[in-house]
Amino acid sequence: MKMDEKKMRRELEQRLEKPGRSFLYDREKESLRIESKETGKGIEVALSPLVAKWHERKDKVIEEVIYYVEEALRVMGKEQKVAGQEKKIFPVIRSTSFPKETGEEIPFFTDEHTAETRIYYALDLGNTYRLLDEKLIEKEGLDPQKVREIARFNVRSLPTDMKKDTVASNVFYFLNTNDGYDASRILNEKFLQEKADEIEGEMVVAVPHQDVLIIGDIRNATGYDILAELTMSFFTSGKVPITALSFTYEDGKLEPIFILAHDHKKSDGKGK
Structure with missing residues (x-):
């Protein structure tokens, strides 16, 4: 079976069709928005990346998207309260190309991070989470700086056990708990x-998608070539891709690097 955007769109519409x-x-963006007629809220699915993943993982990719969309629409249909649920607020990392506002054109609550990544904030809801927007922060009378501090504190409480692999004398560590906050x-x-205190060579960090940190x-x-292949592989297979670029880590700062053949060059983007 050959899959393309047209067939993927048809498959999703058949599987997700429900009253209401x-x-x-969107032909230009090749995306499909699934929306609740009652609330006007919905979720957008980019079809081209999905087709590429389908050729690698077949119907498992579609099953994951169906689950993700169903959960997101279920959550959108409920009134969410943030106050009193501070322990469930976490930061999430997204690409700088990720939308900066909701489908209703309400700005998300975000912070700058690096030239490649941006920090969003989310309320954990168990099987999914809701990204916090500025309207919700204002509506509940929350202190934005306090929200940031709580989220940072909560992410520090998450486990950081890593798997280790050595290739061509280079050591790679992988954090992949699938709790939604691995990149965080x-x-x-x-x-x-x-x-950084343990590392003997140059420390490089990568967050190719939401559910992995390398x-x-x-x-x-050779280590740079291996890392480039790893990050690209993870980037193309992740449910929520972030960036295929890696970052050097030095003196508490992250700086994106481009890895070219057997050389590596720092980008002009400065980390914070």
Whole structure:
């Protein structure tokens, strides 16, 4: 079976069709928006990346998207309260190309991070989470700085056990708990500094998608090539891709790097 955007759109519409739902197809962006007619709230699915993943993982990809959309629409249909649920607020990392506002054009509550990544904030709801927007923060009378501090504190409480692999004298560490906040551990400065103290070569960090964080102890040129292949592989297979670029970590700062052949060059983007 050959899959393309047209067939993927048809498959999703058939599987997600329910009374009270509508589908909006954006031909230019090749995306499908699934929306509740009652609330006007919905979720947008980019079809091209989904088709690429389908060719690698077949129907498992569609099952994951169906689950993700159903959960998101279920949550959107409920009134969410943030006050009193501070322990469930976490930061999440997204690409700078990720939308900065909701489908209703309400700005998300965000902070700058690096030239490649941006920090969003989420209320954990168990099987999914809701990204916090500025309207919700204002409506509940929350102190934005307090929300940031709580989220950072909560992410520091998450486990940081990593798997280790050595390839061509380079050491790679992988954090992949699938709790939705693996990439968010990049904001745990104490954790990063502890790893930096252990590393013998150059410390490089990567968050190719939401559910993985990679730390490389790069000791030779081959290590950069291996890291580039790893990050690209994870980036193309993740449910929520972030960036295929990696970051050097030095003196508490992250700086994106481009890895070219057997050389690596720092980008102009400065980390914070």
